[in-house]
Structures are given as C-alpha cells and as structure tokens.
Amino acid sequence: MSVSSSLPANDQPSSHIQALAALGIQRRYRSGALLIQEGGTGDTIYIVLQGRLRAFLGDGNGKELTLGFYGAHEYVGEMSLDGGPRSANVEAVEASTCSVISRAVLRAVPAQSQRGTLLASAADFDGVLRCLDLARRQLAGSLSAFEVMWPAYVERVL
Numbered sequence: 001m002s003v004s005s006s007l008p009a010n011d012q013p014s015s016h017i018q019a020l021a022a023l024g025i026q027r028r029y030r031s032g033a034l035l036i037q038e039g040g041t042g043d044t045i046y047i048v049l050q051g052r053l054r055a056f057l058g059d060g061n062g063k064e065l066t067l068g069f070y071g072a073h074e075y076v077g078e079m080s081l082d083g084g085p086r087s088a089n090v091e092a093v094e095a096s097t098c099s100v101i102s103r104a105v106l107r108a109v110p111a112q113s114q115r116g117t118l119l120a121s122a123a124d125f126d127g128v129l130r131c132l133d134l135a136r137r138q139l140a141g142s143l144s145a146f147e148v149m150w151p152a153y154v155e156r157v158l
Contacts, residue, residue, distance in 0.1 A: 013073035020075075021047045023109060024099030029092040035076075036090035042080025043103040048072055051096025055088045069093070081106070 013021075029035060030122065038057065046053070048070050054069040055076060067088055069078055070076055076090050081103050122128045 017047060017073050017075070020045075020101060021049065021099040023105050024101035027098055027100050029096045029098065031092055031094050033092045034089060035092065036086050036088070037096070038086050038089045040086045041083060042077055042086045043080060043083055045075055045077045045101050045106075046090070046098040047075045047101070049097045049099055051098075052093045052094060053090050053098075054093045055090050057088055 026049065029051070034098065036042065036055075050072055053070040053076060055070070057067065058064045059065075070090075077086075083103070101111050122131055
C-alpha cells in the first residue's frame, strides 16, 4: 500500500514524507502496542500510514502525561535517530500501520540537492510581494528561501 492510497485527494502527504516512507518497511501494530519505550536507545523513525499513535511520559506510579497524537503522514522517533535515549513512550491507540525506517537506511540514501535560482526584477516592495506570492503558488510549498537585492546594492556590487 502506498502512503497516498488511503488518503482523500485533498489530504495528500508531502513528497518528502512519501519518499521517506517508501524507504521503510511497513509494519502493523494492534491497539495498545508499544512502539517506542522511553529511555530505550533509538535508531528508527516511524511514519504513520494509517491509524493513530500517542506519545506520552510515565512517572513510574501509573500516571501518564500525553504529549500528542499522531495520524497519517506524521512521524515519531526522529529525535533519537542519533542513537540517544528515547524521550517518550509511543503506543498505538488504534490498529495502525507505519513505515519504519532505520538510521542505517537513511544514511545509505544520498542527500538530494535540488536548488533553483530565480532572478527577477521588481519596481517596488509591492512587486516583490507579488513575485513571492506567485513563487509560493507555483512552487507548491517547495520554496525554502527568498532573497531580495535592492537596486542600490546591485549597483555597488556590479
């Protein structure tokens, strides 16, 4: 099953989450299953494909503090990919399927370096805002940086 096969058309995961999930092994967990134990060493990240997970802390006396709930396209376990201790427990609160990706798999995948440069001219700040708005819409959320150089700066450099 692909990450997007069970999602409504308007609720698609980002291409980054899809690519990451494709690297993992799909595992099913029954409701109540403990995926991550606080204090344990970690080297895996879990991407929820379907179902729901809960992150929580326990005090050893049966009391629990819920940190959050995670559903489709969300992930847990990333904070311990360096091999450090797990900072919280994570359990399935309903039957769930996750893509489980190990640190070794992540290290074996070459980093993608997609970078594009756009040189544009604008007469004023409103023009810059229109250009930025157009870039955001056309690049579908992949815009990670935007730099503005005013004419006085360009004249000094050139």
